[in-house]
Amino acid sequence: MQDSGQNTGQHKEDLEEYAIVLDYLPTGKSFSVRSEPIVQLIGETRFTLLEAVPKVTGIKVKERIYIGKGDRDKVSLIKSRLTYANLTEGARSELPAAIASIIRSNEKKFVDFFNNASPLNIRMHSLELLPGVGKKHLVAILDARDDKPFESFEDMASRVSLLQDPVKLLTDRIILELKGDSRFYILTRPPAQPKPY
16 A cells, blocks of 8 residues: 555556546536546555546445446546646545445545555654654554554544544545655555647
């Protein structure tokens, strides 16, 4: 799950199978030359921001759709990876809830992140990259997981006093990474490079 952002090659595990719809524009973007419907998505595996051409009308925001290599029922073509800046206002407003939903649906994976997170270097631990986790919280998390690995978000909240909601901590970190405001990408793929105009 950890990536310093130096790796530019695409790995098999980077390919998204399912995504959550952030925005559906039946006539495309207002400034587009061609009027074709588009859908903006966030992948469930590495939180990849994507733009796609739908096969069907009436796609719903918050809908989970298949975007993998096989036969897709709702999307005909993945047009491109997006940067956070390329998201519509509607997609940006849906983003926190979509990320939180993905985290809750994959609780074990993200609890394992807390159980297995390691230092980035001699001065900083990867858990300190989560907004709101300072040295005191870090020590409390590490002591609690050393006693016994965390089993759930509820278990974490009950054993680590004053820890914010783990889902919110992760959501805030993922959004920070998607904005490209980080040296380290511990939960997402490094963002797509903006395309020149």
